[in-house]
């Protein structure tokens with residue numbers, strides 16, 4: 029298939045050399061269809077522990093679908109997805125194991141509106157890890173402090189601003205102590221003045237905790253500052269990837285150039 | 295080439311296999327239950343020495359229906375008047391026709407009444423508003439069957455009997471005449487055998503009048519709430535927007551609010567129509583010969599209750615499916631129609 | 634902490650009775666006319682009712698309180714029924730008070746479990762078919778509600794299941810039952826059970842089962858709508874933090890769905906309460922049946938209007954109480970969230 033070939037061709041030499049278990053996330057020619065719609069058309073991606081990868085691309089290019097395949101909110105139809113040595117398959121044990129190793133932050137927060145911020149964060153440790161309530165609450169409180177809103181612990185999501193909600197959502201995703209965090213456009217539903225507070229939390233995660241992160245975002249300032257690698261997707265394939273310095277100053281592909289010119293001129 | 299070998303998933307941990315097996319087990323259990331029921335029924339039939347027999351439907355019914363209507367002649371497939379010499383099946387078809395008559399009339403009346411009460415419910419006049427609310431609450435919060443009993447036993451049957459001591463109630467001259475024998479429109483009152491009797495015009499039996507009145511009033515309470523909700527749902531912002539474009543209050547109501555309210559209102563209204571049709575089976579309580587009552591008579595005459603009630607159940611199911619299919623068609627139209 | 638801006642309540646308008654009447658009854662000639670017409674109609678209607686009520690023979694009600702309450706229950710068992718009724722009434726009052734002062738739901742739940750055990754113990758010597766009147770009506774309603782609720786939740790969850798066999802079965806069940814009038818279903822069920830098992834299952838039990846099968850389908854449909862009203866992102870977020878499908882249902886979807894479901898659920902249960910009256914057609918002596926058997930006594934032959942008016946009032950009170958309770962619950966649940 030033509031697209032697959034071009035995707036393989038653009039793959040940097042460095043990644044294919046290192047398929048020996050030192051990758052925490054490995055996607056091998058992953059395909060995904062929604063009905064007849066071919067959304068992922070052979071994705072190859074390998075990520076090392078501690079790496080921060082920023083994914084960009086036009087709307088509908090399959091960015092969300094790709095990262096949702098990593099924690100199996102979507103099933104891939106072909107290819108392999110290996111997360112921390114566990115291959116995602118129909119084995120139910122694997123799915124459960126992976127879900128608690130991968131945290132996810134959504135564009136629209138998806139906080140549980142009937143629970144307080146503290147309960148939102150503490151729910152998974154309490155129910156999945158079966159921690160005692162006091163322990164779960166203490167851990168949740170620590171996380172809320174880490175994202176900078178301990179004073180809102182007993183507020184309901186409806187009483188929080190967008191930025192505060194997203195920070196609670198990050199704390200919730202961290203509650204299971206994941207090795208990997210996935211962010212799907214975490215700031216694009218926020219008012220401009222709240223974007224920075226969320227980015228700061230993410231920055232802290234990457235810098236101070238060495239978290240492995242895949243971030244779908246169009247915040248190019250953030251990408252320049254934090255990303256180890258930029259990935260550009262279009263029409264279900266990875267068109268181009270590389271370190272941000274190269275990516276921004278010297279894009280190789282027409283589609284990348286076009287996209288960058290659009291996004292940087294806003 | 296990959297460093298991590300492709301793991302083989304044992305089937306007892308494979309989600310898809312488990313889901314598949316689970317469904318197979320479910321279907322097997324279900325089939326087993328049905329089969330068990332069938333066997334038990336057969337044994338019980340053997341024990342009680344009965345057999346299912348559908349032939350009785352073509353035997354002579356031999357009973358009158360309280361309101362004579364048409365039926366379909368099952369030999370010629372023509373419409374005809376029902377007579378006691380017709381078969382059981384034809385008696386039930388007559389009942390079905392009665393059900394349809396009651397439903398159509400009831401739906402028309404309920405809609406008119408519901409519209410009036412719903413508008414009253416929206417009135418700025420406090421007294422009218424509260425009155426409409428009391429109407430809605432009263433009829434929604436009491437059982438339809440008790441309301442039907444009330445209309446039939448406590449209202450219709452307590453009316454004057456038309457003798458000179460108890461002359462019939464008349465409205466508009468002789469146009470509407472009301473006795474405990476029924477309701478007559480547009481006939482002339484004449485005395486015969488010491489009683490005042492209506493000649494000609496449209497005459498409705500007591501059971502029919504009580505049934506239609508009861509169904510219409512009950513359903514109108516629900517319709518009123520639907521109408522009120524529909525108009526409230528569009529009116530505020532839309533009304534202001536329309537007024538700011540320079541439309542008058544009347545124009546805004548007619549051109550902007552009502553068409554939109556209609557869209558909101560029609561689906562739940564359709565459900566109420568369906569409910570009214572199903573509820574007409576409560577006529578069994580007051581003995582008006584619609585579908586269920588006719589079937590009940592057939593059942594008690596032929597001692598073929600399981601067969602009869604199975605047919606009736608399927609008949610109502612078909613009726614409901616036809617009506618809801620029709621409603622879905624309208625709904626689809628509404629979605630497509632330009633705003 | 635954010636700085637606080639003082640929020641002042643809007644200046645309260647206090648209208649004199651006269652001002653209020655002008656505003657709501659007599660503004661403009663059209664409204665005045667409407668008020669006068671409605672008022673006149675209302676006055677004549679109410680006075681007619683009052684005149685009727687003054688003439689009516691209420692003895693059919695007042696002379697037979699025990700019959701209305703429990704039908705033909707043997708006299709020696711009646712005190713037990715009074716005890717049971719008193720217990721339930723007390724529990725209901727306590728619950729109402731408890732909801733107002735916000736006692737933990739767990740406490741109220743425990744209270745009801747205790748009361749139910751006590752009632753079952755007190756009523757144990759009474760056979761089901763000895764119960765009649767209001768007691769039978771309430772028993773039918775309570776049993777069918779408490780059975781159709783869990784079944785309806787299962788069916789509603791099956792209705793949105795990914796698995797085709799389960800979804801198909803749930804759809805079939807829901808659509809089949811909803812297409813048939815209750816009375817038709819009850820009649821068919823009675824005939825079927827009689828053919829199958831003779832008299833092994835009493836008529837009261839048949840009515841309970843029939844009402845439960847019927848209401849479960851409607852509850853299932855309400856549950857389906859409730860589940861689908863919860864955004865998909867909620868399930869995804871729950872699965873993403875590692876909750877299992879069952880935990881997601883229990884801790885995330887159901888609590889939110891339940892809040893949306895309460896009005897229609899209570900509506901359905903009021904409807905079921907009203908529908909218990911249909912059992913009179915299949916020969917049960919519930920509240921309506923009691924009224925009709927009183928009307929068959931020579932002394933009361935003429936008292937149709939009194940009996941049916943009383944029945945209407947009785948059913949109205951209970952239904953209205955239920956919808957009042959539901960509004961209270963909605964208010965209570967609506968607080969603090971969103």
Ligand SMILES: Nc1ncnc2c1ncn2[C@@H]1O[C@H](COP(=O)(O)OP(=O)(O)OP(=O)(O)O)[C@@H](O)[C@H]1O
Pocket residue numbers: 062065067085086087088089090091092093094
């Ligand atoms: N559940 C679904 N069912 C069917 N089609 C879907 C589904 N989810 C996504 N799609 C389609 O798959 C394609 C890729 O979607 P995806 O959400 O991955 O794009 P994206 O790159 O994240 O875009 P955006 O920037 O708008 O979020 C789109 O055409 C979308 O319409």
Ligand SMILES: [Mg+2]
Pocket residue numbers: 091092093212213
């Ligand atoms: Mg997306």
